[in-house]
Amino acid sequence: MTDALQPLLLAEALMDRGSYLSGIYTKEMKEVAVDLKKxxxxxxxxxxxxxxxxxxxxxxxxxxxxxxxxxxxxxxxxxxxxxxxxxxxxxxxxxxxxxxxxxxxxxxxxxxxxxxxxxxxxxxxxxxxxxxxxxxxxxxxxxxxxxxxxxxxxxxIPSRYCLTSSVEFLEKIRDSSGAGTMVSLDVESLFTNMYCVAMGSPLGVLFANFYMGETEERVFSQHRCPRTYGRYIDDIFVQADCEDEVEALWQQFLQHSALNFTVEYSSDDRLPFLDVLVTKTNQKLVTTVYTKATNLGLCLNGDSECPAWFKTTTVRAFVRRALSHCSTW
Structure with a gap:
């Protein structure tokens, strides 16, 4: 598959055409796709x-x-x-x-x-x-x-520390100083460890947030809350005074829940959380848009057969995210 063909096929795969005949998706491509499916x-x-x-x-x-x-x-x-x-x-x-x-x-x-x-x-x-x-x-x-x-x-749901979007996370860290240690805590297999609730159920996220919210209430009734703490379902962002405080917090979570937590420390004073890349400086936390290493850099081909309004909406979404996530020009 050539580099030029891949984004075209990705755009085609998302379209519901009915009886409309595509000028990009050729008969040969369809035959190859049908053969692969078989x-x-x-x-x-x-x-x-x-x-x-x-x-x-x-x-x-x-x-x-x-x-x-x-x-x-x-x-x-x-x-x-x-x-x-x-x-x-x-x-x-x-x-x-x-x-x-x-x-x-x-x-x-x-x-x-x-x-x-x-x-x-x-x-x-x-x-x-x-x-x-x-x-x-x-x-x-x-x-x-x-x-x-x-x-x-x-x-x-206990929602004192619960985040519902990247925007809420950015608001939480907007005035944070650059001091301390940045880490992210992640729950290993949260959904598969919850009784009778699986990823894919409408109640999955609700039960996850309820369990984590109750765990946080128990932990922070006995342990001082770090200078910055926020959780999106099972992903937790922490900015603590030192690594010893992170270790103590981690042990508290292990003690007050039946789950296992992994800890990821910032690398070169940078730590991704959700779709935000947080960089620690001497004065404050600087944020930019974060993309995973597996991101192909492909979204929608400008020459695809999608309607013009859809292409415009896609560009606007990227611009809005850049403006909301980046703390500097």
């Missing part, structure tokens, strides 16, 4: 957190999935389809909840549904290409109910 020995998967595709062997693909599914503490082999039983039990609970309150009524589950399904994306940005396993809940009977519960329960 080759069962080579699954084509999206890479995690980057606009790229990964071609791997079927054997390797299923070996990694089997290693995950063999964990009996998180997965159970079924002997029958439990969809109807799940729907019946959920409706029984819904009826009881609706009878007990006049404030919020949950709609009963009606119609035909199926089980969720497991798929995985390759983490090409991490050593060894570990996998990100996601269980899609969209066909499941409780998917709509989970979305409704997520909306109802979100206001009750």
């Amino acid at each position: 080759r069962e020995e080579i699954p084509v998967r999206r890479a995690d957190k980057t606009a790229a595709f990964v071609l791997i062997s079927t054997l390797e693909y299923f070996e990694k999935l089997a290693a995950i599914l063999s964990n009996v503490s998180k997965f159970e082999r079924l002997t029958k389809n439990p969809t109807e039983e799940i729907k019946h039990n959920a409706n029984r609970v819904i009826t009881a909840v609706n009878a007990a309150t006049n404030a919020t009524h949950l709609p009963p589950i009606q119609g035909d549904y199926s089980l969720g399904y497991l798929y995985r994306n390759e983490k090409t940005h991490k050593e060894g290409n570990p996998i990100c396993q996601i269980i899609s809940q969209t066909p499941a009977p409780t998917y709509a109910l989970a979305k409704r519960l997520n909306k109802i329960l979100t206001p009750y």
Whole structure:
């Protein structure tokens, strides 16, 4: 594949054309794509957190999935389809909840549904290409109910240290000095370690934030909060006075939760967090836009057949992010 062809194909892959005939996606390209799709020995998967595709062997693909599914503490082999039983039990609970309150009524589950399904994306940005396993809940009977519960329960999450976007993170560190030690804490396999909640469920992020929020409340009731602390789901940014304070904080998190945390120290006084690169100077923290090493630098080809408004919106999004994330010109 030539360098000029790759961005064209990426742009084409995102378009829903119906019966419209493309002037870029030729008959030969379609034949190659169809042939590749038929080759069962080579699954084509999206890479995690980057606009790229990964071609791997079927054997390797299923070996990694089997290693995950063999964990009996998180997965159970079924002997029958439990969809109807799940729907019946959920409706029984819904009826009881609706009878007990006049404030919020949950709609009963009606119609035909199926089980969720497991798929995985390759983490090409991490050593060894570990996998990100996601269980899609969209066909499941409780998917709509989970979305409704997520909306109802979100206001009750402990949110003192919770960030919802890069903009909130930038506001938190805007007036921070350049003193101290910068680190990021990351929870290892947060979603797979939460009971009965998987990445892909509408309640996944809510349960993750609730668990982490409760853990933070316990930790900071016994340990002084660092000079700067913020968390986006399971990614934590810390600016502490010294490395000993970081070590003490790390031990507190291990003590007050059932999770394992990794610690990444800043390198050359620079530390990425979300899509922000934070640089420590003598006076303050300087921020710029951060892109992962696996970023292909490709977004949308200017000569593609996408509408002009879509191209303009794409450019505006990049400009807005540059203006919001960069602390200096």
